[in-house]
């Protein structure tokens with residue numbers, strides 16, 4: 001059976017959204033609406049794998065939904081919802097907890113990074129996190145998942161879980177008269193010049209919400225002045241910009257800023273260097289600051305307006321939740337029969 005081209009992606013409401021989230025994911029959600037059925041989820045159940053103050057979680061959930069919409073995700077064409085509204089995510093995640101192996105989870109670099117030396121003392125949810133992520137995607141039999149580079153390993157695990165489920169339950173799937181490839185083998189969509197946006201202070205560190213320095217990232221709620229200042233103060237080496245992409249090798253800060261310019265202007269790094277190669281930062285940084293302000297400041301304004309309009313945001317999430325639940329229940333109905341649960 002051919003699976004219809006369906007896109008699923010999720011963002012955690014666990015604090016400040018930043019330029020990496022926008023360029024690596026949210027911005028790329030928009031054009032996919034023209035070619036795919038698109039489902040975009042605020043993954044609040046993933047967020048509580050580390051402590052979230054409940055009121056802050058509610059606010060952050062609305063902030064992510066507002067970012068989707070301000071960026072151009074249309075809640076009528078796409079399904080926009082928060083994960084906890086659709087209980088089938090938790091239900092399928094449990095089945096996957098019993099399919100996946102602890103060794104697979106222990107190998108996840110994001111778990112190792114987040115748990116650090118404290119791995120006995122983090123939540124059990126943090127270890128099982130990728131199993132819930134696989135459930136998010138496979139509940140909708142999504143075939144394509146747009147994400148940043150840091151999610152690659154989680155998507156490989158999603159493929160492993162799908163394959164092991166299809167294999168472990170092969171006889172039962174056939175017995176129930178269902179397609180032997182019950183879960184699709186999902187394709188990650190990790191492409192373009194901005195799959196890994198780096199810190200503005202240190203080009204070897206990923207831009208992240210957990211960096212203690214606010215100067216390291218551009219928040220999607222920053223105003224024009226803050227955006228411009230952060231770009232102009234970004235760490236760089238003293239050399240001028242190279243004429244070819246090859247020349248960015250070994251220059252992480254330059255590579256990062258050129259990548260940001262390319263992503264914001266829908267160009268390739270080669271095209272950006274054709275314009276700025278041979279020039280110094282005195283020319284490039286103000287051009288990048290203008291471009292970033294022109295694109296991001298209006299979006300920040302729209303996000304701020306939407307976040308305050310909780311009635312509208314909550315209605316969008318509720319409507320999306322109902323549409324998502326209808327799709328999710330179709331899959332879960334089959335999964336229960338496959339596994340041998342009586343209803």
Ligand code: TYM
Pocket residue numbers: 008009010011012013020021022023024025043046132133136137145146147148149150151154194195196197198206207208
């Ligand atoms: P999260 O919430 O950490 O990040 C959301 C998205 O932003 C991307 N991203 C970046 N891209 C480029 N450069 C960066 N510096 C950068 N930082 C973050 C992430 O790759 C991601 O695409 N586990 C996921 C959420 C999730 C999910 C899913 C994603 C849960 N279920 C199902 C896809 C499908 C996460 O923590 O993303």
